[in-house]
Every structure is written in C-alpha cells, then in structure tokens.
Amino acid sequence: MPDVTTPYAPGTPCWVDLAAPDQQAAIDFYAGVLGWTGEIGPAETGGYAVCQLNGKPVAGIMAAVPMGDQPAPPTVWTTYLSSADADATARSVESAGGTVLMPVMDVMTLGRMCIAADPTGAVFGVWQPVDFPGAGVVNESGALIWNELNTSERSAASAFYKAAFGIETSEMEGAPHYYSLTVQGNPVGGMQPMPEHLPADTPSHWLTYFAVADADAAVAKVTAAGGSAIMEPFDMIAGRMAVVTDPQGAVFAMIHPKPMEQG
Template sequence: MPDVTTPYTPGTPCWIDLAAPDQKAAIDFYSELLGWRGEVGPPETGGYAVCHLNGKPVAGIMAAVAMGDQPAPPTVWTTYLASADAEASQRSVESAGGTVLMPAMDVMSLGRMFIAADPTGAVFGVWQAVDFPGAGVVNEAGALIWNELNTSDRSAASAFYRAAFGIESATLEGMEHYYALQVDGGAVGGMQPMPEHLPADTPSHWLTYFAVADPDAAVAKVTAAGGNAIVEPFDMIAGRMAVLTDPQGAVFALIRPKPME
C-alpha cells in the first residue's frame, strides 16, 4: 500500500512493538527474517529501537527490563490502536470494563500512549499520534499485515471494543467462527475464539501477522535460528500462513496473502 504519512483512523491498529530480554538479538533476528534495519536507540528513549523496512518505520523493539518494583514485561508483540485523544480513550476503556495497566503519557514529541487490557485479559496499546503516525508501511512483504484478537469470550470482547473504540465486528464469509474487526466499514483486523491448538490456560491475546513471500522458507529460517513452529505452514482462505515463536519465545504469525480479486 502507499506509504503512511498521516495519523491512522481511530480504532485502527497503527503500530506494534516487542519487549525482549535480549533486545539486540531480537533486532538481529527480525532483520534477518523480514529484511528490517534497526539498532538499539539512544539512552533518552530507553534504548527503544524503531526498525525500518525500505527506510520506513515498521515496528519497535525494546529491552524487557523491570522498572522499580514491577516485574519485567512479558516477551510479546503488542498491538497499538490509533486514538485521536489518549485521555478520552483511556476513560472509554475504563468505562467499558477494561483495565489501564500504564496510564497515558507523552512519548517526547512523537505522541501519547497508554497500555490496557480488555475484559477478557488481552493486552493492547493505544497511540495518539503527534509527530509520529505509526507504521510507515504495511501490507507488503516484511511488514505488518494483520492483527488478530484471540479471545476467551468473543461476546464480551466485541462489546468492549465497540464501546471503547467504535470497532464493529462481523462474520467473515467462508470462515466459520472468525470475525472481521471493522472501522468505518473496512476490515482492520480479525477476532476469533481461542484456537484449539493452544493450551487451555492460554490468556486472551492479540496476534501480530507479518507478510512474507515464502512462508515455508521463512519458517525454516525461524527454526534454524532457534525459534519454533506452533502451527506449520498451511493453506487457508486468506493465503498460506504459519504461527511461530521467535528464539526468545514471542509468538507471531507469517502469511503469504492471496492476491486481491
């Protein structure tokens, strides 16, 4: 798609980032797998790395370190939803039954953000753009292409995201029990009940999908680097995909989408 240079429509996934125990190793892994370029950031940003694809920001990677008496964050990819007003979104999240885990704060002159969990326990971020809109390229090889909510309670999740962000959900033709998350009538992500292949105690979560030209070759790269395939490559209605963990345990998905008709 064209480069993204303006703020995303509120409710749309607009950014992703990863907290990893070994930040440099994570940067190297995803750079090799997806063609990114990135390096540990300066001290004033806490070392936060903004990775680029073809010169455009595509994802963030930070060190998973404990702050104060708080435990280190889990090794996960976080999906950020766009907002025009972080404080107003924070109030909406709380009134809709969500939990604010990190209150709204400034990120230099780039924007404002907060971290929350929906009523089913899925953690997500919210980003209000100022100087930084979010991902500068999506929907092409090496970039973010889809964000999917796997939830233990679809009805509760649907009601929450509708009330908090105006995100609607609708069944997808040909995909039983799978729902499109829609903003202004367009699909911006997906939602499904917790997949059967996951352990029974797996919490609700957002899953990040990256587009690749050859999922089978990419999975071979992941496993050779010390990651694992949770779901081996398979063909489905939207393309050929796989679900994996990176060498530090973060879960993500890869997909070669079918051409648009």
C-alpha cells in the same frame, strides 16, 4: 498501498512492538527473518529501537527490563490501536469494563500512549500520534499485515471494542467462527474464539501477523535462527500462513497472502 500516507483512523491497529530480554539478539533475528534494519536507540528513549523496512518504520523492539517498581514486561508482541485522544480513550476503556495497566504518558514529542487490557484479559496499547503516526509501511513482505484477537469471550470482547473504540464486528464470509473488525467500514483486523489447539490456560491475546513472500521459506529462516514453529505452514482462506516463536519465546504469525481480488 504498502506505504502509509494518511493518518490511521481511531481504533485501527497502527503499530506493534516487542519487549525482549536480549534486545540486540531480537533486532538481529527479525533483520534476518523479515529484512528489517534497526539499532538500539538513545538513552533518552530507553534504548527503544524503531526498526525499518525500506527506510520506513515498521515495528519497535525494546529491552524487557523492570520499570521502577514494575516487573519487566513479558516477551510478547503488543498491538497498538490508534486514538485521537489517549486520555479520553483510557476513560472509555475503563467505562467499558477494561483495565488501564500503564497510565497515559507522553513519549517525548512522538505521541501519547497507555497500555490496557480488555475485559477478557487481552493486552493492547493505545497510541495517540503527534510527531509519529505509526507504521510507515504495511501489507507488503516483511511488514505488518494483520492483527488478530484470540479471545475467551467473543461477545464480551465485541461489546468492549465497540464501546471503547467504535470498532464494529461482523462474521467473515467464508470463514466460520471468524469475525472481521472494521473501522469506518474498513476491515482492520480479525477476531476469533480461542483456537482449540492452544493450551486450555492460554489467556486472551492479540496476535501479530507479518507478510512474507514465501511462508515455508520464512519458517525455515525462523528455525535456522533458533526459533520454532507452533503451526507449520498451511493453506487457509487468506493465503499460506504459519505461527512461530522467536528464540526468546515471542509468538507471531507469518502469511503469504493471496492476491487481492480486483473489483
């Protein structure tokens, strides 16, 4: 079901957001490419924009500005993993060998969050929902459909996410060297060793996938709007996908998924 009607189980990717130097330009770009609506938020939220698809929250876009004595965040999409207790999760992250980069904080009455990195350097967010559970629509055109960890050390990453979040890892049938991340028996994301086509100094990272009705047409929209294709559309086990950057350099993937097999 595209509309999310039940809480996200702890360890499940529940939200993605982007830090962009030009927030309004980013909102306009994703509106044109993925059909979102959104506007810069009020001052009390730091202008954070909760973008929507068909009236449901789909992703966040914030201004990449320095916060206190911290430099501006990088222009990247961040994957947030759901948590029942952000403080406990932060402790688990550290005990499992990860690093808490931004300590747990309240986001008004919406929830509690922190930013962390796994032992291989991949950065992710932790979200403990209160009034805001996360994405209200997934797995349909224009919405989040997959979150993928590209890691320099698969075994270390597998051990970390199991210890910190209870996420299980298993090799995906029909996809050599690709691993399914599961929570309570349900696939919630993927993991693979760092792809060979990436530069040797590319850090471990989470890649955000958005579903599209036509991957080739979507890439054409990206390039027409000033973005570029890192990997042109190609067919793979789950559908037809591409990896692109927006005009400000944020990398993301788009996929036209194959229809789900009916059991």
